[in-house]
Amino acid sequence: MATVKFEGATRIYPGNDHPSVDKLDIDIADGEFLVVVGPSGCGKSTALRMLAGLEEVNEGRIWIGDRDVTNLSPKDRDVAMVFQNYALYPHMSVADNMGFALKIAGVEKSEIRKRVEEAAKILDLEPYLERKPKALSGGQRQRVAMGRAIVRSPQVFLMDEPLSNLDAKLRVQTRTQIASLQRRLGVTTVYVTHDQVEAMTMGDRIALLKDGLLQQVASPREMYDRPANVFVAGFIGSPAMNLITVPVTEDGVKFGSHKVEVERGVLSRAGSHVIVGVRPEDVQVRTEDDGLEIEVDVVEELGADAYVYGRPVAKEITLEGSEEGGERPFIARVDGRNVPEKGQHIYVFPNAEHLHVFHQETGERLA
Amino acid sequence: MALEITAARPDPALLDLPWSTPLEEWPEDLLAAFPRGISRHIVRFVKISGRVVAIKEIKTDIARREYEMLRNLRRLGLPAVEPWAVVAGRVTPAGDPIDGCLITRHLQFSLPYRALYSQSLRRGTASRLIDALAVLLVRLHLAGFWWGDVSLSNTLFRRDAGAFAAYLVDAETGELREQLSDGQREHDLDIARVNIAGELMDLEAGGLLQEDRDPVEVSERIMTRYRELWQELTGTEIVDTGERWRVDERVRRLNDLGFDVGELEMTTDIGGTSIQIHPKVVDAGHNSRRLLRLTGLDVRENQARRLLNDLDAYRSYFGRQADDEESVAFDWLREIYEPLTRTVPPELPRKIEPAEFFHELLEHRWYLSERHQRDFSLEEVKADYLTHVLPTKPDEKDVLGVDTVEMPVIASED
Ligand SMILES: Nc1ncnc2c1ncn2[C@@H]1O[C@H](COP(=O)(O)OP(=O)(O)OP(=O)(O)O)[C@@H](O)[C@H]1O
Ligand SMILES: Nc1ncnc2c1ncn2[C@@H]1O[C@H](COP(=O)(O)OP(=O)(O)OP(=O)(O)O)[C@@H](O)[C@H]1O
Ligand SMILES: [Mg+2]
Ligand SMILES: [Mg+2]
Numbered sequence: 001m002a003t004v005k006f007e008g009a010t011r012i013y014p015g016n017d018h019p020s021v022d023k024l025d026i027d028i029a030d031g032e033f034l035v036v037v038g039p040s041g042c043g044k045s046t047a048l049r050m051l052a053g054l055e056e057v058n059e060g061r062i063w064i065g066d067r068d069v070t071n072l073s074p075k076d077r078d079v080a081m082v083f084q085n086y087a088l089y090p091h092m093s094v095a096d097n098m099g100f101a102l103k104i105a106g107v108e109k110s111e112i113r114k115r116v117e118e119a120a121k122i123l124d125l126e127p128y129l130e131r132k133p134k135a136l137s138g139g140q141r142q143r144v145a146m147g148r149a150i151v152r153s154p155q156v157f158l159m160d161e162p163l164s165n166l167d168a169k170l171r172v173q174t175r176t177q178i179a180s181l182q183r184r185l186g187v188t189t190v191y192v193t194h195d196q197v198e199a200m201t202m203g204d205r206i207a208l209l210k211d212g213l214l215q216q217v218a219s220p221r222e223m224y225d226r227p228a229n230v231f232v233a234g235f236i237g238s239p240a241m242n243l244i245t246v247p248v249t250e251d252g253v254k255f256g257s258h259k260v261e262v263e264r265g266v267l268s269r270a271g272s273h274v275i276v277g278v279r280p281e282d283v284q285v286r287t288e289d290d291g292l293e294i295e296v297d298v299v300e301e302l303g304a305d306a307y308v309y310g311r312p313v314a315k316e317i318t319l320e321g322s323e324e325g326g327e328r329p330f331i332a333r334v335d336g337r338n339v340p341e342k343g344q345h346i347y348v349f350p351n352a353e354h355l356h357v358f359h360q361e362t363g364e365r366l367a
Numbered sequence: 368m369a370l371e372i373t374a375a376r377p378d379p380a381l382l383d384l385p386w387s388t389p390l391e392e393w394p395e396d397l398l399a400a401f402p403r404g405i406s407r408h409i410v411r412f413v414k415i416s417g418r419v420v421a422i423k424e425i426k427t428d429i430a431r432r433e434y435e436m437l438r439n440l441r442r443l444g445l446p447a448v449e450p451w452a453v454v455a456g457r458v459t460p461a462g463d464p465i466d467g468c469l470i471t472r473h474l475q476f477s478l479p480y481r482a483l484y485s486q487s488l489r490r491g492t493a494s495r496l497i498d499a500l501a502v503l504l505v506r507l508h509l510a511g512f513w514w515g516d517v518s519l520s521n522t523l524f525r526r527d528a529g530a531f532a533a534y535l536v537d538a539e540t541g542e543l544r545e546q547l548s549d550g551q552r553e554h555d556l557d558i559a560r561v562n563i564a565g566e567l568m569d570l571e572a573g574g575l576l577q578e579d580r581d582p583v584e585v586s587e588r589i590m591t592r593y594r595e596l597w598q599e600l601t602g603t604e605i606v607d608t609g610e611r612w613r614v615d616e617r618v619r620r621l622n623d624l625g626f627d628v629g630e631l632e633m634t635t636d637i638g639g640t641s642i643q644i645h646p647k648v649v650d651a652g653h654n655s656r657r658l659l660r661l662t663g664l665d666v667r668e669n670q671a672r673r674l675l676n677d678l679d680a681y682r683s684y685f686g687r688q689a690d691d692e693e694s695v696a697f698d699w700l701r702e703i704y705e706p707l708t709r710t711v712p713p714e715l716p717r718k719i720e721p722a723e724f725f726h727e728l729l730e731h732r733w734y735l736s737e738r739h740q741r742d743f744s745l746e747e748v749k750a751d752y753l754t755h756v757l758p759t760k761p762d763e764k765d766v767l768g769v770d771t772v773e774m775p776v777i778a779s780e781d
Contacts, residue, residue: 085516091573
């Protein structure tokens with residue numbers, strides 16, 4: 001087992017002028033489950049492959065434990081890529097399917113047996129060791145494949161979108177399995193996904209990348225409660241946080257007709273406007289004029305709660321993260337027994353305790 | 368959602384297939400029971416418009432990616448199955464979505480390794496399969512293809528003058544790069560090693576491996592063969608200024624291996640006493656291209672080498688070294704090759720391709736001459752071959768099903 005450290009690690013692909021991973025600094029603790037997340041093309045896979053030794057590090061260093069592995073070949077790093085299209089061999093027993101690769105590595109028979117049995121215990125496969133894979137269920141077969149990586153007992157597990165092949169239901173099931181397995185094994189793991197829900201539910205900590213740059217690395221809770229900038233705020237959480245540029249006043253910000261108090265120290269670091277973030281569950285909804293006027297477009301009933309999707313009536317106000325041609329809606333969670341109707345106008349303002357304030361230009365968190 | 372078929376040349380007959388049914392449940396009468404390698408996805412062979420296609424059920428975006436990748440590989444002249452179509456937007460009658468399909472053309476006369484092992488085999492088959500895979504892997508790597516899932520199952524084999532030629536069949540995990548780093552190549556090689564060992568151990572466990580050599584030991588061959596070949600094709604060599612002939616020799620060695628040399632970089636040291644040579648290999652198929660140019664025959668590399676040797680023998684036998692090469696080739700084709708391969712019993716085309724048949728005749732002639740200590744004409748050889756050898760051969764055009772295995776690891780539930 002080992003710690004992992006990215007130290008200013010940079011990768012520029014030949015022919016590109018921008019780094020795909022740019023001065024990445026992350027310290028991963030021994031036994032930690034770190035999820036690297038971000039939109040397509042942000043450099044997740046590249047970062048993982050740099051750690052695996054499959055992509056050259058142009059600048060900076062990578063450490064596993066106290067070994068500088070920057071220039072080591074993949075073989076010498078003692079890391080295992082999990083789930084890389086493992087085949088199951090029909091004539092071989094489950095035990096042999098799990099252990100055969102150790103035979104190639106020259107591991108003693110008795111040692112192979114020992115490691116296979118240990119892995120089988122953790123994977124709940126003990127009763128099946130002498131069976132053929134055909135006799136197993138789909139989920140058990142998946143665990144056999146995992147077993148192949150486990151018996152190698154590497155210092156670090158690496159996984160790149162291992163669930164992308166699965167349908168939605170099995171994905172949820174398998175992600176819980178992987179997370180609990182990782183905790184039982186206690187092996188340092190780096191896991192890549194583009195899915196923030198997966199990141200939030202699996203990781204001890206999350207590293208969020210955008211354009212090759214690390215935006216924030218923190219626990220899921222911290223990411224959710226204290227996003228470091230507007231990008232993190234908009235990426236983490238589903239439905240997404242509402243982000244709106246609003247004018248700054250003497251002692252707060254104006255949210256439509258509603259004034260929200262904000263600490264002066266915070267405001268002194270801002271210009272004339274700030275970006276305010278409010279999660280759907282932290283939105284106060286009124287029917288009379290108090291706050292930002294919103295026209296309701298869609299109501300999604302979820303039983304106890306409902307989500308209201310609407311847009312500011314004042315045309316000049318748009319939500320951050322809106323792309324050309326696709327406005328982001330304003331989203332509020334409301335009591336399911338008291339739901340506005342489509343077309344109705346409502347007034348919204350943030351709950352002052354759960355207010356996120358970001359600098360208008362830099363997007364950095366102010367409070 | 369409507370059914371959506373992407374294909375370079377769409378065949379309307381595709382629309383008649385039961386797309387709203389999961390592939391696993393397609394009616395038998397549509398299917399051709401050819402053998403397949405081990406796979407995690409459902410794969411079926413289907414007869415359509417007089418040809419056979421392989422259909423793989425897989426997530427639509429992955430199907431599209433693999434389709435494009437196979438097209439790119441073929442554009443680069445690399446041996447891979449031919450992609451034909453992607454089918455997306457499938458739904459069951461109840462409205463539930465089903466995974467998409469990648470359709471490739473069935474590679475005729477191709478043999479998955481498991482089918483080979485169900486025949487009685489010559490000794491050393493595993494080694495020859497691995498040699499063919501090593502050539503394939505080197506070619507792919509030279510072109511910048513990072514496979515990611517190298518295995519016997521993901522390769523198809525065709526007979527090639529006693530050896531095998533390998534074709535890529537599964538490009539799902541592949542990536543095309545400008546160039547591969549040593550670490551990336553080693554990664555592929557490592558995957559190949561483990562997969563081959565696993566595949567051979569599986570045959571052993573199933574009692575199908577007729578050789579008694581240790582799979583682990585046999586699998587090591589992929590490393591040594593690959594590295595030897597890579598070194599020969601890309602390595603820098605230092606020769607004495609006085610030994611220039613060694614430059615030619617290097618080129619000839621590469622040609623013999625079936626590769627053409629695009630450029631040869633030569634640098635002399637400061638004192639001018641030695642030359643450093645570094646070849647830039649363009650592609651395999653040196654002999655098959657040459658034979659194609661001379662005769663119009665489109666055959667595999669070793670077969671071409673064999674045919675060219677016979678052409679050379681013909682030429683010197685008739686003392687025609689001074690004649691121009693094309694006209695000798697034309698006469699050889701008309702007088703020797705075509706008469707032998709054209710008039711054949713009707714079952715022959717199902718069992719063996721013409722060029723491989725010709726190769727076997729040459730082999731058989733050698734065997735007969737050894738045994739009877741005299742020369743045989745090719746007509747005599749052919750008669751003997753048709754009576755004694757051909758009847759013992761299995762049909763290989765579209766080999767029928769044996770030991771086909773599907774092992775969905777990730778696509779099914781508890
Ligand atoms: N071989 C390559 N050559 C040039 N550029 C590359 C190469 N591989 C990746 N890139 C670029 O580097 C950036 C990061 O790619 P990477 O695959 O690491 O992103 P990712 O976050 O894993 O994306 P995805 O979720 O789509 O897999 C992208 O802009 C991509 O276009
Ligand atoms: N065009 C083709 N011609 C002949 N055989 C084919 C063709 N396409 C597929 N096959 C057979 O089907 C088998 C499975 O195909 P393929 O390897 O693409 O499936 P897969 O599920 O992606 O495999 P894996 O588990 O390695 O990811 C191959 O091993 C091969 O024997
Ligand atoms: Mg395959
Ligand atoms: Mg595949």
